[in-house]
Amino acid sequence: MVEPKSQSRERVLQAAESLFMKRGYEAVTVKDIAKAAGIHHASIYHHIPGGKADLFVEVTTRHLYQHQKGMRDAIVNAEDDLHSQLLAVATWLLSQPPLDFIRLTNSDLPSIDEKAADEINNLAYEAVLVPIADVLEQACLKGVVDHPNLGNVAGAILSSIQGLHAVPEPDVLNTRIYMAEQLIAVFIRGIAK
Amino acid sequence: MVEPKSQSRERVLQAAESLFMKRGYEAVTVKDIAKAAGIHHASIYHHIPGGKADLFVEVTTRHLYQHQKGMRDAIVNAEDDLHSQLLAVATWLLSQPPLDFIRLTNSDLPSIDEKAADEINNLAYEAVLVPIADVLEQACLKGVVDHPNLGNVAGAILSSIQGLHAVPEPDVLNTRIYMAEQLIAVFIRGIAK
DNA sequence: GTCTATATAAAGATAGAC
DNA sequence: GTCTATCTTTATATAGAC
Numbered sequence: 001m002v003e004p005k006s007q008s009r010e011r012v013l014q015a016a017e018s019l020f021m022k023r024g025y026e027a028v029t030v031k032d033i034a035k036a037a038g039i040h041h042a043s044i045y046h047h048i049p050g051g052k053a054d055l056f057v058e059v060t061t062r063h064l065y066q067h068q069k070g071m072r073d074a075i076v077n078a079e080d081d082l083h084s085q086l087l088a089v090a091t092w093l094l095s096q097p098p099l100d101f102i103r104l105t106n107s108d109l110p111s112i113d114e115k116a117a118d119e120i121n122n123l124a125y126e127a128v129l130v131p132i133a134d135v136l137e138q139a140c141l142k143g144v145v146d147h148p149n150l151g152n153v154a155g156a157i158l159s160s161i162q163g164l165h166a167v168p169e170p171d172v173l174n175t176r177i178y179m180a181e182q183l184i185a186v187f188i189r190g191i192a193k
Numbered sequence: 194m195v196e197p198k199s200q201s202r203e204r205v206l207q208a209a210e211s212l213f214m215k216r217g218y219e220a221v222t223v224k225d226i227a228k229a230a231g232i233h234h235a236s237i238y239h240h241i242p243g244g245k246a247d248l249f250v251e252v253t254t255r256h257l258y259q260h261q262k263g264m265r266d267a268i269v270n271a272e273d274d275l276h277s278q279l280l281a282v283a284t285w286l287l288s289q290p291p292l293d294f295i296r297l298t299n300s301d302l303p304s305i306d307e308k309a310a311d312e313i314n315n316l317a318y319e320a321v322l323v324p325i326a327d328v329l330e331q332a333c334l335k336g337v338v339d340h341p342n343l344g345n346v347a348g349a350i351l352s353s354i355q356g357l358h359a360v361p362e363p364d365v366l367n368t369r370i371y372m373a374e375q376l377i378a379v380f381i382r383g384i385a386k
Numbered sequence: 387g388t389c390t391a392t393a394t395a396a397a398g399a400t401a402g403a404c
Numbered sequence: 405g406t407c408t409a410t411c412t413t414t415a416t417a418t419a420g421a422c
Contacts, residue, residue, distance in 0.1 A: 008387075023300040026220035029415060042418085043388050051417065101359040102293040103300070107216040121361075136384070145384040149375055153384060156376045159356030160349035166294040167348065168314075182342055183349045190383030191329070191338040191346060201405075222397060235400085236406050244399065393418075400411075 009047040011037040017059040021097035025056050025108040056108070057116045061123060067096065068127035075135060082139040083184060089132060090161045090180035098165035099128065101158075129154055145188070157187055202240040204230040210252040214290035218249050218301040249301070250309045254316060260289065261320035268328060275332040276377060282325060283354045283373035291358035292321065294351075322347055338381070350380055 015036035019028045030052050034041035048055045070092045078088035093099070101124065109117035133154040139145045147153055160183050164176045208229035212221045223245050227234035241248045263285045271281035286292070297317065302310035326347035332338045340346055353376050357369045 006387080023303075024217060024220065024296065027217065027300045027304065030417085031415075039387090040389055041416090042390080045417065046387060052415090098295050098299060100293065100295040100299075102291050102355065103217065103296045105359045106291060106293075107220045107296070110216075111220065144386060146386045147375075147379070147384045149372070152372050152375055153379055155356055155360065156349075156353035156379065160352045162295065162356075163348055163352030166298045179342070179345050182340075182345055186340070186346055186349065186380060186383070188383050188385050190379070190381050190385075191340045192381050192383075193337060193339045199405080223399085224397075232405085233407055234398090235408080238399065239405060245397090387422105389420100389422075391419085391421100393416105395414105395416080397414075398412085401409085402407100403409100404405105404407075 006047070008037070008039060008043075012039070012044060012047050012055075013059055013062065016055050017063050018097055020056055020059055020108075021063060021099060024100070024103050025052075025111050030055075053112050053116075056112060057120065060104075060108075060120055063097075063099075064120070064123045064127040067092075067099065068131070070096070071128065071131040075131060082135065082144060083188060085135045086132075086157065086184045086187070087177075087181055089135070089157075090184065091177055093158075093161050094164065094176050094180060099124075099162060100165075101162070129158060132157055153187065157184075199240070201230070201232060201236075205232070205237060205240050205248075206252055206255065209248050210256050211290055213249055213252055213301075214256060214292060217293070217296050218245075218304050223248075246305050246309075249305060250313065253297075253301075253313055256290075256292075257313070257316045257320040260285075260292065261324070263289070264321065264324040268324060275328065275337060276381060278328045279325075279350065279377045279380070280370075280374055282328070282350075283377065284370055286351075286354050287357065287369050287373060292317075292355060293358075294355075322351060325350055346380065350377075 012033065016028075016033045019032055019036060030044055031041045033055070034044050037044075044055070045051060048058065071089055074088035074092040075085050078084045104124065105121070109120060129151070133151050136145065136147070136150040136154055140147070140150065161180050164179055167176070167179070170176060170179075205226065209221075209226045212225055212229060223237055224234045226248070227237050230237075237248070238244060241251065264282055267281035267285040268278050271277045294317065298314070302313060322344070326344050329338065329340070329343040329347055333340070333343065354373050357372055360369070360372070363369060363372075
């Protein structure tokens with residue numbers, strides 16, 4: 001277990017993570033983050049001397065590793081069938097801030113250092129897409145499903161679950177999970193009669 | 194046919210549309226738009242006195258109406274079966290700049306006037322989601338498909354097609370359309386053996 | 387480790403000449 | 405209708421006191 005360098009550095013990282021993931025790199029200011037962390041914005045530079053761009057890279061990387069762990073935990077703790085595993089993944093994804101790959105690719109990453117952008121891109125792929133593709137692959141080996149491009153299907157599952165983050169807030173979180181469950185059933189069985 | 198107020202106003206609107214849709218409200222500057230339109234940024238305010246926010250509202254509204262028309266045209270010109278109609282919709286969507294609903298909802302719209310934001314939100318629903326839901330509904334009435342929440346399925350189809358805008362550029366546009374076609378088949382028949 | 391004060395640069399916007 | 409010049413505000417960032 002890694003000890004956080006300091007409590008208030010940690011508050012800064014959490015505030016930054018939540019804001020950057022929700023609104024994107026350009027839409028969030030250092031002052032927004034400082035305010036959410038409860039400190040003066042000048043103090044941010046004590047904790048992260050590299051400034052806004054470094055903060056984004058650190059926090060996005062961290063967020064993606066957290067996803068990697070969250071996804072894997074969800075999958076291993078789920079019942080050993082495709083529907084349960086995908087539902088566990090969806091429940092995890094909906095418990096986190098929206099992870100908007102379109103924005104990440106087209107807006108956030110072009111604003112930062114290219115090398116860092118590449119690393120984040122690769123990590124996003126490994127941490128979030130691959131675990132879903134692996135679940136599908138396992139089901140394929142068991143003979144319960146079959147498809148020539150499981151990566152494509154994994155991407156579609158991911159996109160459609162994340163898309164639920166854009167639906168106007170239903171009564172409770174439960175409802176979004178219910179919608180996710182409906183979608184998983186569609187991916188498995190289709191909507192054809 | 195509505196005449197454009199002026200050629201250069203139209204160039205401004207097109208530049209703004211393309212940039213805003215790709216990178217979002219906050220990530221695009223008035224200077225970016227002016228440069229893409231080939232004029233000085235001060236001249237933007239001659240064409241759109243309301244400034245950046247008004248420009249975003251006008252251009253986003255216009256973009257959504259264009260989607261409404263593009264979707265309907267795609268559907269009526271397609272063969273009269275679900276797969277063809279959804280493929281036509283996907284082909285249209287992939288021919289346009291990415292329409293990122295997560296970013297629109299969580300980042301762009303909160304930056305502008307609330308009333309305008311509501312209208313854009315409703316329009317997005319009517320222009321893009323409803324046409325897909327209608328196609329599904331028609332297929333349902335014909336008895337070829339069946340699902341208790343076609344709006345949810347329509348949203349998933351939309352999200353997963355749009356998600357293809359985040360995949361690293363394949364060889365040609367065709368490949369994305371091919372991926373879209375694979376996904377449509379999955380939505381209809383599922384991946385279960 | 388946090389603040390005040392300040393520097394620097396960029397963005398949105400306006401005035402007015404041409 | 406477009407430009408130059410300018411204004412104002414905001415954002416990122418630094419210096420230095422406490």
